[in-house]
């Protein structure tokens with residue numbers, strides 16, 4: 001394990017930025033999000049929940065897929081994937097929940113046939129995670145078996161009042177370590193262990209510490225689907241889609257065409273299963289009520305996705321939807337209402 | 345360059361046939377004049393007019409046709425409207441094939457087969473039926489029941505009347521909803537006709553058509569003694585990616601684009617009723 005004094009973090013960022021594009025939580029206009037680092041930017045590593053999750057780096061809110069040009073009757077497809085030769089980049093300060101969320105997205109986008117747009121960014125990125133030391137009331141990653149005190153990633157870091165501690169986990173992580181080696185010194189194991197213990201003590205006392213997920217299993221799919229409680233749970237839902245946009249694991253997208261002076265651009269953008277036209281077809285709609293759409297979102301996180309992915313839930317307990325829903329609806333309420341008996 | 349499924353191939357429309365007032369069949373090849381890609385019966389493809397949009401259609405031609413692909417397309421909205429306005433020689437984009445096919449090489453082999461279609465539902469079935477005709481000796485007796493609103497709404501009537509009815513060990517029953525001048529065939533809805541025909545319940549059945557037709561026909565088949573495990577259908581949900589990623593076409597834990605569109609009735613029974 002290595003460490004670097006907190007006061008020298010800017011040197012570390014600057015060193016990384018020599019060879020990599022460095023994305024790091026930065027405060028801008030009152031919001032903290034992952035932005036490209038630069039001298040003088042207000043880095044906020046301690047912010048647990050960036051408004052937009054890191055998924056934006058791999059699966060951007062909107063991205064061009066291809067262009068079309070027409071000349072007379074002839075149509076031409078222009079591959080725009082390698083328009084910009086992207087230099088490798090580093091995502092710095094990713095929390096345990098958000099890292100897990102990237103694993104959840106990997107199972108979707110890297111499954112056959114691979115999504116090459118996602119894949120190229122994913123491969124070009126070294127992820128440096130940061131352990132949480134002050135989890136918030138809305139956090140419940142532990143309900144999904146995520147250890148916030150020791151996130152995975154190419155490099156894991158821990159931050160205390162004095163130092164940032166650094167441990168490489170993968171080849172990519174080793175390469176990054178080598179690039180910044182001159183700034184690192186050895187040591188820090190005891191401090192890290194101490195921090196882990198104190199964080200765990202806080203986690204245990206969090207309001208959602210003991211959520212019981214035991215009923216959310218593929219074999220209960222139909223029983224959960226039919227549960228009459230969906231009606232009352234979803235009554236207040238506005239269908240605004242906020243919960244899906246802030247969610248680090250929400251994957252739904254739309255593909256659309258846009259006419260420009262230089263031809264047609266086909267792009268994709270985030271979409272939301274909470275919207276009424278999401279499943280609208282020429283001959284009808286498979287989900288006509290907001291209850292059905294609300295149910296889809298939570299059934300997908302807690303039952304459908306796990307059923308397709310060896311039991312892995314596609315909620316990571318980041319708590320963003322808990323904080324952001326204008327109607328105070330969220331997955332915790334769903335888990336408490338429909339989950340195992342121990343939620344009472 | 346790494347292949348990306350979302351990036352389509354360019355197709356050239358080489359023939360357009362007007363089947364019914366609102367259905368046209370489009371023949372498509374690549375810019376090199378060859379077939380764009382191979383497929384199996386029941387699989388679909390995403391067809392698009394750049395700048396207008398992309399839609400999923402069944403590949404209605406048989407995989408045994410090595411020259412071209414065909415799509416029978418019903419005009420019902422913005423994209424299909426523009427497709428209907430195309431002329432021979434027009435270039436479009438096509439990507440696929442997507443989805444699971446009918447088990448023609450597995451469960452269907454050696455079986456007596458019953459195909460029941462309503463309206464544009466013939467599109468996916470035409471591919472299987474012609475596949476079965478091509479490998480005729482691999483299959484038993486074939487019975488086809490096909491219905492539409494009127495005689496003018498029967499898709500591909502020329503092929504049916506000139507080829508299918510003459511095929512050995514193959515019976516074709518056509519019906520239209522209401523009596524019509526110039527029609528001396530059967531009149532009535534498909535579900536009722538199926539019951540009237542008193543079909544052999546040991547056949548393996550495939551149903552394609554509007555949801556309401558499927559529902560009532562299935563009930564009829566079950567009354568006749570058919571087993572759900574030997575009845576197949578296809579589902580149609582809104583699609584964007586075609587490969588289980590855009591999150592749009594799921595019914596419960598299945599993506600229709602990837603795990604379907606062909607489903608066995610017993611598989612559908614296990615899914616929540618949301619399609």
Ligand SMILES: Cc1cc2nc3c(=O)[nH]c(=O)nc-3n(C[C@H](O)[C@H](O)[C@H](O)COP(=O)(O)OP(=O)(O)OC[C@H]3O[C@@H](n4cnc5c(N)ncnc54)[C@H](O)[C@@H]3O)c2cc1C
Pocket residue numbers: 280281282283388397398399400401402403416417418419420421422423424425464467468579580581582583605
């Ligand atoms: C697996 C599958 C196979 C199909 N096979 C055929 C076929 O062989 N022949 C045929 O005529 N039609 C078929 N359809 C239906 C066809 O995709 C729609 O009729 C078509 O998308 C309507 O598009 P539109 O833009 O003209 O209509 P609009 O109503 O203007 O469509 C608006 C948007 O809704 C989407 N949409 C509308 N209806 C559907 C629908 N039923 N399914 C998916 N997306 C829809 C379109 O993508 C479009 O972006 C099939 C659909 C699926 C899912």
Ligand code: SF4
Pocket residue numbers: 243246247248249250301314315316317318319320321322331
């Ligand atoms: S559902 Fe809510 S808590 Fe779970 S990962 Fe998404 S935003 Fe976070």
Ligand code: SF4
Pocket residue numbers: 236237238239240241242243244274324325326327328329330
């Ligand atoms: S659950 Fe809340 S955030 Fe999500 S769509 Fe409904 S009102 Fe909006």
Ligand code: FES
Pocket residue numbers: 582583584585586587588589590591592593594599600601602
């Ligand atoms: S069409 Fe995208 S998941 Fe099925």
